[in-house]
Amino acid sequence: MNKIWKIAIYEFKRHVFQKRFIFSILGIPLFFLFMVGMIFLLVKFQNNEKPIGIIDPGNKIDSTIVIPEAADLDLPVEIIDFSNEDVALAALEEEQIQAYFLLPENYPENTEVSVYFSEKPGDNAYDHFRNLLRANLLQNQSENTINRILEGFNPIIRTPDGLREFSERNAINLALPGIAGASFMFIILMSANYFSAIIAEEKENRTMEILATTVSPYQLMGGKIFGTIGVVLTQVLSWIILLFVAQRIAAGQSDALWLTDPIIKTRTILMVISILVPAYILYVSLITMVGATATNVQEGQQIAGMFIMPLSLSYMFLAVIMENPNSPLSVAISLFPLTAPTIMPLRAAFTVVPTNQLILCVAILILCAGIAIWLAARAFEIGMLRYGKKLQIRELFTRKNRLSS
Amino acid sequence: MHTIDIKNISKRFGTNQAVKDISFEVNPGEIFGLLGPNGAGKTTCLRMVLDIFKPDTGSITLFGGSLDEGKKDKIGYMPEDRGLYQDIPLERCLTYLSSLKGMSKTEIKEQLDINLEKFGLADHRKKKVKELSKGMQQKAQIIATLQHKPELIIIDEPFTALDPINTQLIKDILVTLKEEGTTIIMCTHQMHQVEELCDRILLMNEGEKVLYGKLNEIRKQYSGSDVIIESPNEVPQIPGISNIEKVNGTVRVGLENSLSPQDLLQNLIVNNIQIEKFQIAVPSLSEIFIQAVTKDGIDE
Numbered sequence: 001m002n003k004i005w006k007i008a009i010y011e012f013k014r015h016v017f018q019k020r021f022i023f024s025i026l027g028i029p030l031f032f033l034f035m036v037g038m039i040f041l042l043v044k045f046q047n048n049e050k051p052i053g054i055i056d057p058g059n060k061i062d063s064t065i066v067i068p069e070a071a072d073l074d075l076p077v078e079i080i081d082f083s084n085e086d087v088a089l090a091a092l093e094e095e096q097i098q099a100y101f102l103l104p105e106n107y108p109e110n111t112e113v114s115v116y117f118s119e120k121p122g123d124n125a126y127d128h129f130r131n132l133l134r135a136n137l138l139q140n141q142s143e144n145t146i147n148r149i150l151e152g153f154n155p156i157i158r159t160p161d162g163l164r165e166f167s168e169r170n171a172i173n174l175a176l177p178g179i180a181g182a183s184f185m186f187i188i189l190m191s192a193n194y195f196s197a198i199i200a201e202e203k204e205n206r207t208m209e210i211l212a213t214t215v216s217p218y219q220l221m222g223g224k225i226f227g228t229i230g231v232v233l234t235q236v237l238s239w240i241i242l243l244f245v246a247q248r249i250a251a252g253q254s255d256a257l258w259l260t261d262p263i264i265k266t267r268t269i270l271m272v273i274s275i276l277v278p279a280y281i282l283y284v285s286l287i288t289m290v291g292a293t294a295t296n297v298q299e300g301q302q303i304a305g306m307f308i309m310p311l312s313l314s315y316m317f318l319a320v321i322m323e324n325p326n327s328p329l330s331v332a333i334s335l336f337p338l339t340a341p342t343i344m345p346l347r348a349a350f351t352v353v354p355t356n357q358l359i360l361c362v363a364i365l366i367l368c369a370g371i372a373i374w375l376a377a378r379a380f381e382i383g384m385l386r387y388g389k390k391l392q393i394r395e396l397f398t399r400k401n402r403l404s405s
Numbered sequence: 406m407h408t409i410d411i412k413n414i415s416k417r418f419g420t421n422q423a424v425k426d427i428s429f430e431v432n433p434g435e436i437f438g439l440l441g442p443n444g445a446g447k448t449t450c451l452r453m454v455l456d457i458f459k460p461d462t463g464s465i466t467l468f469g470g471s472l473d474e475g476k477k478d479k480i481g482y483m484p485e486d487r488g489l490y491q492d493i494p495l496e497r498c499l500t501y502l503s504s505l506k507g508m509s510k511t512e513i514k515e516q517l518d519i520n521l522e523k524f525g526l527a528d529h530r531k532k533k534v535k536e537l538s539k540g541m542q543q544k545a546q547i548i549a550t551l552q553h554k555p556e557l558i559i560i561d562e563p564f565t566a567l568d569p570i571n572t573q574l575i576k577d578i579l580v581t582l583k584e585e586g587t588t589i590i591m592c593t594h595q596m597h598q599v600e601e602l603c604d605r606i607l608l609m610n611e612g613e614k615v616l617y618g619k620l621n622e623i624r625k626q627y628s629g630s631d632v633i634i635e636s637p638n639e640v641p642q643i644p645g646i647s648n649i650e651k652v653n654g655t656v657r658v659g660l661e662n663s664l665s666p667q668d669l670l671q672n673l674i675v676n677n678i679q680i681e682k683f684q685i686a687v688p689s690l691s692e693i694f695i696q697a698v699t700k701d702g703i704d705e
Binding site: 003006202206209212213214219 | 474480
């Protein structure tokens with residue numbers, strides 16, 4: 001087997017078959033599940049199962065009417081008709097009901113409804129009351145009309161050139177570039193730990209000289225980079241699978257079209273991939289270069305952490321991009337290679353980025369990634385036997401030969 | 406064909422001329438000693454041989470050609486800066502390093518069982534490398550060097566951190582390997598080990614060649630006209646004796662050119678001096694080392 005793959009497999013196994021890796025894979029989804037659970041609990045606490053009372057002096061409301069399914073009630077409540085306010089108030093004081101609604105005598109001409117409660121009623125109480133009124137107003141309409149009205153409206157917003165469209169089903173297209181940019185930052189943060197330690201570890205434990213006389217620098221770097229990319233991909237793929245499972249579960253629980261039947265445009269996917277792939281190679285190479293110049297693992301990781309700064313700084317420009325995604329500043333930072341992977345997708349979320357700018361952005365990223373790979377290989381070659389003495393970046397451009405310790 | 410053929414190599418790092426115009430050969434199946442004080446340029450020479458550094462001038466030939474990836478598998482190198490992966494079990498560490506030398510899984514397992522047993526590390530194979538003592542790590546490092554049965558072994562200071570028993574074990578292994586035809590380059594400044602093991606040596610100082618050749622010829626070259634005598638009697642002051650020095654129950658007698666050791670022996674017999682030992686004083690390698698290096702420039 002080729003030595004590159006032997007090194008790659010060794011690096012992959014060394015990281016993946018560790019308890020801490022399993023924890024890191026499960027940790028994020030578990031945290032996410034915890035947060036979702038908290039939101040569910042919060043929503044649950046905002047609902048109240050107690051009945052609500054209705055006082056309808058005009059006798060215009062049929063409180064026994066069946067509310068159509070399209071109304072999508074979270075937690076229906078029992079509705080009790082009261083003949084007058086005194087009885088309703090007594091029931092409220094005895095905590096038999098959570099609130100009562102008093103309709104005006106001339107309803108529906110007058111739509112001003114009063115609600116009385118001791119403690120704030122649950123959101124489901126309001127929802128159920130509103131749907132009861134709607135069902136009564138629509139009772140003479142056909143079932144289709146009732147359902148269509150109760151579903152609400154689903155506008156489709158389209159730009160004049162037809163390139164961008166927004167509706168509930170393709171809402172993910174608006175969010176995806178932004179999510180991709182944020183995920184990229186997270187993946188880089190995660191990768192930084194692995195890649196900064198790529199060479200620093202061998203320098204720290206003094207195995208570098210043995211490896212350098214066993215395999216070529218190209219085989220060593222190639223194997224380590226492939227192995228580490230494998231580790232990161234395993235982590236990301238595990239999360240995508242867990243996300244997919246979560247989406248399937250959530251889709252069964254929800255009627256939201258963007259979740260149950262999302263449409264993702266090919267242009268969006270292509271744009272995200274063509275920007276993020278060279279950007280990832282660029283970042284990984286730069287982090288590896290820093291790892292090769294560091295004297296130990298800790299130092300490598302500290303310096304590599306700095307590469308997150310341009311990515312996180314991108315979010316400081318969020319307001320500028322949202323207000324004017326085509327301003328010279330927005331265009332400039334979306335083309336700058338270190339901020340492009342987060343800014344360009346963000347811009348794409350708020351405007352139609354001209355194709356020539358997208359091509360220029362990808363071209364700059366590919367060129368810079370190529371230069372970064374060369375720099376990483378050079379840093380490794382020069383710095384591999386430097387112990388305790390840091391390699392200066394300028395040496396990458398000035399020295400001809402490999403140097404001694 | 407020489408295993409290694411080095412012609413006029415030089416290497417400069419900034420203002421420091423680490424190696425100056427060095428040439429030497431290493432023959433198949435010999436133990437070759439590369440000697441010199443700290444900073445003499447020994448390790449730089451080895452690193453150039455192993456293509457870690459490129460020489461500024463000169464040429465290096467290994468197994469009849471330049472060093473390529475295939476030839477790297479024929480070499481076992483133990484650098485001065487020892488290093489193994491610390492956080493993994495010893496067995497996994499050695500298996501990985503052996504696999505990079507082109508060994509198959511079966512070969513690795515078979516050879517590893519033999520070596521771990523031979524070096525007394527069989528019971529420690531599942532321990533993490535960092536849990537092993539310094540001496541054990543040193544032995545593990547030697548296993549990593551020998552595991553793939555290389556044709557050429559290059560070892561830098563092999564006896565550091567070893568107790569006398571393990572030092573003898575390594576010496577015996579090196580001698581056995583030599584007898585089996587393995588070429589060994591040993592880089593050290595432990596002269597007594599060189600005297601016991603090496604066939605030929607290169608002594609370097611400040612990047613330059615000081616002495617080069619067969620060990621016994623070099624010793625002859627540096628042996629003077631002193632003799633060592635062990636006798637219950639006092640050695641008389643015979644004309645031609647320059648000085649008499651008592652050393653640990655023996656007497657070291659310095660001779661002038663007018664008196665040969667044979668003449669002295671005859672004279673002592675004639676004078677009824679009882680002789681228990683009479684030996685031409687051959688200088689130790691340490692003495693030659695100091696003499697050559699001092700003469701060559703350390704005292705300049």
